[in-house]
Amino acid sequence: MDPYIPDRLPLDTSNWNWESLALKVSAASASLAYYNGILQSMVNPTIFLSPLETKEAILSSHIEGTITTLDEVLKYEADIKPDNESRQMDIIEVLNYRQATHYAKEWLQRGLPFTLPFVNSIQKELISGVRGKDKNPGKVRREQVWIGPKNCEIEAATYVPPEPLSLHRYLANLFEFIESDAIEPLIQTAIFHAQFEIIHPYMDGNGRTGRILIPLLLWHKNRLTTPLFYLSEYLDDNRDEYVENLRFVSQNKDWQRWIRFFLEAIDVQAKRNAEKASQVLALYEEMKDRVTRISNSPYGIKVLDTLFRMPIFRSTDFGKLAELNAQTMHRMITRFKQEKILFTLKEPSGRSPEILLFTKLYDLINS
Numbered sequence: 584m585d586p587y588i589p590d591r592l593p594l595d596t597s598n599w600n601w602e603s604l605a606l607k608v609s610a611a612s613a614s615l616a617y618y619n620g621i622l623q624s625m626v627n628p629t630i631f632l633s634p635l636e637t638k639e640a641i642l643s644s645h646i647e648g649t650i651t652t653l654d655e656v657l658k659y660e661a662d663i664k665p666d667n668e669s670r671q672m673d674i675i676e677v678l679n680y681r682q683a684t685h686y687a688k689e690w691l692q693r694g695l696p697f698t699l700p701f702v703n704s705i706q707k708e709l710i711s712g713v714r715g716k717d718k719n720p721g722k723v724r725r726e727q728v729w730i731g732p733k734n735c736e737i738e739a740a741t742y743v744p745p746e747p748l749s750l751h752r753y754l755a756n757l758f759e760f761i762e763s764d765a766i767e768p769l770i771q772t773a774i775f776h777a778q779f780e781i782i783h784p785y786m787d788g789n790g791r792t793g794r795i796l797i798p799l800l801l802w803h804k805n806r807l808t809t810p811l812f813y814l815s816e817y818l819d820d821n822r823d824e825y826v827e828n829l830r831f832v833s834q835n836k837d838w839q840r841w842i843r844f845f846l847e848a849i850d851v852q853a854k855r856n857a858e859k860a861s862q863v864l865a866l867y868e869e870m871k872d873r874v875t876r877i878s879n880s881p882y883g884i885k886v887l888d889t890l891f892r893m894p895i896f897r898s899t900d901f902g903k904l905a906e907l908n909a910q911t912m913h914r915m916i917t918r919f920k921q922e923k924i925l926f927t928l929k930e931p932s933g934r935s936p937e938i939l940l941f942t943k944l945y946d947l948i949n950s
């Protein structure tokens with residue numbers, strides 16, 4: 584199989600079946616707008632949706648074969664680590680993914696441009712210090728890669744991305760394309776994701792970097808007011824179809840099939856994300872009164888935000904993040920336990936602090 588020569592963007596869409604696409608676009612747009620309305624009603628969506636972001640990191644990494652659970656990741660952050668070393672590496676990959684997402688959001692919200700150097704730096708954050716760290720992090724590849732059965736030779740590949748010397752040309756075309764205002768933004772995002780995967784700019788992390796970019800693009804194209812959106816649940820549930828639809832673009836030039844799949848994914852996930860975000864918001868409102876009453880102090884909201892940031896935590900981290908002195912922290916934790924808001928996951932022992940679980944939020948995110 585020869586290296587693929589990607590289509591130049593924008594595509595020639597004169598023969599497309601716009602009627603069928605328009606229906607999908609309007610359904611996905613409506614669901615996304617509804618989800619965005621919920622985002623807008625949140626005082627601090629970054630804090631509220633922080634556990635959902637961890638789940639997105641887990642599922643996006645799972646598409647690439649990294650296996651870990653929300654429980655393991657949250658426990659790891661609270662210093663409960665699995666014995667198995669490869670499991671630990673998988674958790675670190677997920678934490679890197681989340682770190683790369685934060686980094687990307689901050690970059691864009693500071694008004695910095697959506698360019699190739701930006702995406703290079705996301706990929707660098709993603710693979711630094713983990714599997715792939717020796718594969719030129721943050722640099723466009725200079726070697727040929729291919730996709731196929733694990734460790735296969737190029738002859739057995741199912742797809743061979745473009746040859747390295749041509750990459751900068753295709754990438755320049757891709758980043759120019761995304762700035763065009765002449766294309767419907769959801770279709771533009773769908774095309775961007777597929778073309779990014781088709782180009783396969785890096786030695787490692789192409790799938791995950793491409794998926795990190797989706798909410799950032801939706802934000803860049805004014806479809807989200809905060810770059811928070813979680814698509815990987817759908818892509819992971821429909822992994823074979825996801826990959827097959829990408830393959831159909833290069834194999835049959837079937838862009839419309841890919842775009843329909845992508846729009847369906849946005850539609851379904853926007854509804855799921857909206858439901859989850861509303862549930863988190865409702866839990867926050869319920870807890871606001873209780874926590875303010877229990878804490879009976881000016882720290883109430885800070886304490887609540889800290890609980891929402893990490894449903895499993897060490898008592899000492901909780902104290903630090905909520906800016907409480909040790910005495911106040913212990914008093915509050917005791918009261919929260921009496922009120923069955925927090926449960927002890929691990930008793931303190933020696934110099935190790937107690938580890939606690941905010942069950943309601945944890946169950947909600949995990950359901």
Ligand SMILES: Nc1ncnc2c1ncn2[C@@H]1O[C@H](COP(=O)(O)OP(=O)(O)OP(=O)(O)O)[C@@H](O)[C@H]1O
Nearest residue numbers: 647730742780781786787788789790791826829830
């Ligand atoms: N035939 C295909 N055409 C275009 N893109 C594809 C194709 N098959 C898979 N992909 C994309 O490539 C990603 C996986 O790429 P690859 O197996 O090379 O791993 P990678 O570059 O190391 O990425 P990661 O480290 O995130 O797994 C998939 O998640 C999907 O987005």
